[in-house]
Amino acid sequence: MGRALAGGWRLLLGTGLALALAVVPAVALLTPAHADSLDDQKKRLDRQLSAQKDDLDGSSQQLVRAVAALRNAEATLRQARSMLAGTRTKLTAARQADRTAAAKLATQQRALAAARAKVEQGTADLDAQRRLTAQAVSEQYQKQTTLMPYALLVQSSSLAEFQSRVQMSATLLDASQVEFDRLTVLQHRLETDQAAQAELERRVAADRAAAARALRTSQDLERRAAEQAASVAALVGSRQRAADAAGRAVAQDKRDYAALQAENASVARRIAARIAREKAARASSAAAAPPAADASSHHGFVYPVAGPITSGYGMRFHPVLHVWKLHDGTDFGAGCGAPIRAAYSGRVVERYFNVGYGNRLMIDHGRVDGRYVTTGYNHAIRYVVGVGQRVRQGQLIGYVGQTGFSTGCHLHLMVWLDGSMVNPMSWY
DSSP states (O other), rough: OOTTOOEEOOOOOOOOOGOOOOOOOOOOOOOOEEEHHHHHHHHHHHHHHTOOOOOOOOOOHHHHHHHHHHHHHHHHHHHHHHHHHHHHHHHHHHHHHHHHHHHHHHHHHHHHHHHHHHHHHHHHHHOOOOHHHHEEEEEEHOOTTTHHHHHHHHHOOOOHHHHHHHHHHHHHHHHHHHHHHHHHHHHHHHHHHHHHHHHHHHHHHHHHHHHHHHHHHHHHHHHHHHHHHHHHHHHHHHHHHHHHHHHHHHHHHHHHHHHHHHHHHHHHHHHHHHHHHHHHHHHOOOOOOOOOOOTTTTOOOOSSSSSOEEOOSSEOOOOOTTOEEEEEEEEEEEOOOOEEOOOOEEEEEEEETTTTTTTEEEEHHHHHHEEEEEEEEEEEEEEEEETTEOOOOEEEEEOOOSSSSSSSOEEEEEEEETTEEEOHHHOO
């Protein structure tokens, strides 16, 4: 059936995605009645399918898309969560840096305030000392004359008084020098304090800029973290929706498979019933005898379409569900509308539409090389022969299509030997 659903599964699933899957309404499969025409059955099925949102391009493909969407959502969510975690780590560091910068700025600002107070006090002390020094200089200036030594000598009544006046004059000069020295010290101290204040002002300005940058970084990261948290929340919802869709696809895929199994079992029973009737007819006719065996290794059957084999019969491992499923026929690649021809002469026994196989046609070929052979043709656009009609080998019976669970135009050929499904190529 190629890109269509077919065959049997050997379930290998343990726990996992399928355990939590939601259930969606199943699409009922139509079983044929020989009296019903293909068109009538298809119309009834179309009415049932119209309620479905999906185009039933193929349950397996639908499942692959759903699971791919889920995996993409999970990967995107993991990436978003990783980015959010990284941003939150950076935000924590930025907040700490902001606090550190603010604390350092506060410390420097207190030091600067103290330095400014110290400079202000030094300026006041220097101004006061300048006034004292100016006063001492003024007093000394008024007393410093070229006749002072003579005045001291004349005005002194004795040598002792003279010596006392000389000592007093020296003391006054020394006092003036002290004021000058103190003024110089205060001047130097003020200059030092002013330099310290200038340095602190530079540091405070730098720390204030650093604190502002840290604050902006923190605010930017908080904004980014909030946006990423919202994105993660939205992605969680997307992942859940994707998981629900994948769950529905898995459940639908299983239901479709079960229905196809039931369809194949029904086909096998119908073939068995026809074989039984043919055997009974042969037994009732004394003249009936089995035909001679054909020495041809391919039993005289021809390929029904002019196209390459694109997919053979056999078990396939499902990449999503990790289960084995039987591909129950041989796919021939051919474009839509390519002619389908009878592989061997026989009688058309069934023609109907099935959700999985699309438009189907069954031909009974009777006993061939000692085996009762039936061939089945699937996914056709339409057939040009009807039930009960005899066809000859190579006769046009229909046109290649992609009806049913198929994602591209092809013919899905099936073969039954004595009522049991076999690999078509084992008969060719």
